[in-house]
Amino acid sequence: MTTDNFEPKILAFCCKYCAYAAADLAGSMRLSYPSNVKVIQVPCTGRVDITYLLRAIEDGADGVYVAGCLEGECHFLAGNLRTKKRVKYVKKVLADLKIEPERVEMFNLSSAMGPRFAEIANEMTDRIKKLGPSPIKNNDQCKEVKHDCSR
Amino acid sequence: MIVADEKSLPEILDMIKDCNHILVLGCKGCVTVCNVGGLKEVQILASALRIGRKKDGRIVKVDEEILERQCDPEYVAQIKDRVQNYDGVVSLACGVGPQFLSEAYPDQHFFPAVNTKFFGGAVAHGIWEERCAGCGNCIIHNFDGLCPIARCSKSLMNGPCGGSSNGKCEIDKEILCIWDSIVRKKMASGQLNDLLKVMPIKDWRTARDGGPRKRIKEDLTK
Numbered sequence: 001m002t003t004d005n006f007e008p009k010i011l012a013f014c015c016k017y018c019a020y021a022a023a024d025l026a027g028s029m030r031l032s033y034p035s036n037v038k039v040i041q042v043p044c045t046g047r048v049d050i051t052y053l054l055r056a057i058e059d060g061a062d063g064v065y066v067a068g069c070l071e072g073e074c075h076f077l078a079g080n081l082r083t084k085k086r087v088k089y090v091k092k093v094l095a096d097l098k099i100e101p102e103r104v105e106m107f108n109l110s111s112a113m114g115p116r117f118a119e120i121a122n123e124m125t126d127r128i129k130k131l132g133p134s135p136i137k138n139n140d141q142c143k144e145v146k147h148d149c150s151r
Numbered sequence: 152m153i154v155a156d157e158k159s160l161p162e163i164l165d166m167i168k169d170c171n172h173i174l175v176l177g178c179k180g181c182v183t184v185c186n187v188g189g190l191k192e193v194q195i196l197a198s199a200l201r202i203g204r205k206k207d208g209r210i211v212k213v214d215e216e217i218l219e220r221q222c223d224p225e226y227v228a229q230i231k232d233r234v235q236n237y238d239g240v241v242s243l244a245c246g247v248g249p250q251f252l253s254e255a256y257p258d259q260h261f262f263p264a265v266n267t268k269f270f271g272g273a274v275a276h277g278i279w280e281e282r283c284a285g286c287g288n289c290i291i292h293n294f295d296g297l298c299p300i301a302r303c304s305k306s307l308m309n310g311p312c313g314g315s316s317n318g319k320c321e322i323d324k325e326i327l328c329i330w331d332s333i334v335r336k337k338m339a340s341g342q343l344n345d346l347l348k349v350m351p352i353k354d355w356r357t358a359r360d361g362g363p364r365k366r367i368k369e370d371l372t373k
């Protein structure tokens with residue numbers, strides 16, 4: 001696959017209280033962000049498990065990120081700090097598998113930071129475009145096996 | 152509990168390199184409590200292995216399952232009807248698990264996915280420490296409940312060596328000198344004289360030195 005016209009698939013787990021609200025704000029401010037980013041709302045980033053991030057990569061996402069409240073401002077006290085460590089763990093898993101750890105990231109912002117939401121989406125899209133498609137997706141043999149290769 | 156640690160992914164991927172269909176098998180015992188071999192870790196490892204193999208262009212089908220314990224034949228027997236469906240089984244139990252499995256299913260390959268480390272407990276969330284070395288003849292009542300066999304780097308039983316410094320062991324500044332703790336505890340309770348008693352030479356035959364061990368509780372045997 002050439003990377004010239006590569007449009008990455010990026011998943012963003014966004015906390016209801018900050019990043020998701022910031023996305024709403026970005027919308028009302030008429031700020032645009034790349035359609036590459038698909039947003040999933042979570043009640044707190046602490047809800048985002050290591051397996052969610054891994055499954056996203058496994059199922060073909062080129063990049064995944066978690067966007068939570070500013071540190072110290074989590075509505076559930078420490079959800080964002082816990083997930084920061086989980087993101088770090090997933091980065092290590094990817095590095096061990098010789099996959100760029102930058103494909104996974106954690107961001108922090110407040111609900112008032114609409115422009116920052118758009119900026120993060122742009123930043124992540126640019127980053128993944130530079131990295132190119134996920135190495136696990138472009139897998140010819142994947143089509144040849146009889147069983148369901150997505151699991 | 153038995154405390155274990157994760158093995159590296161490249162090492163596990165190398166073990167299963169000839170397999171196309173594997174079972175990742177967790178254990179609900181100690182390894183669940185020390186967060187290395189429970190259901191969540193089964194899911195994480197299974198996903199990581201699929202990613203690793205997809206990246207190399209060699210798909211592996213991974214099933215995920217967890218047993219109540221892998222160190223009891225009746226639980227090991229629960230996978231009897233399907234264990235032969237796999238090219239290999241990756242066990243997330245302590246070293247006992249893959250051995251019980253290998254004994255029960257001699258025709259199957261079992262791979263250990265954790266490194267079994269010690270008998271210990273969690274001193275804080277996510278931090279485990281060694282407390283017992285399974286010497287087979289517990290003597291910690293002599294040391295106010297602190298074990299110099301497992302917790303002194305040299306297993307000294309009659310006081311600290313010359314390397315004890317500011318409460319830390321000479322082998323590593325992060326490691327507590329348990330003899331420093333024992334002496335301080337005795338001093339605080341005014342029982343320092345207890346330590347004048349010379350501990351007899353320990354009979355290490357009750358420990359690993361006596362060869363593989365066995366326990367028989369007659370009233371339970373058939």
Ligand code: SF4
Pocket residue numbers: 282283284285286287288289290291298299300301
């Ligand atoms: S004395 Fe022996 S059995 Fe008792 S805690 Fe120490 S190593 Fe374990």
Ligand code: SF4
Pocket residue numbers: 302303304305306307310311312313314315316319320321322327328329330331
């Ligand atoms: S410094 Fe303390 S813990 Fe370390 S070997 Fe000496 S007596 Fe044992």
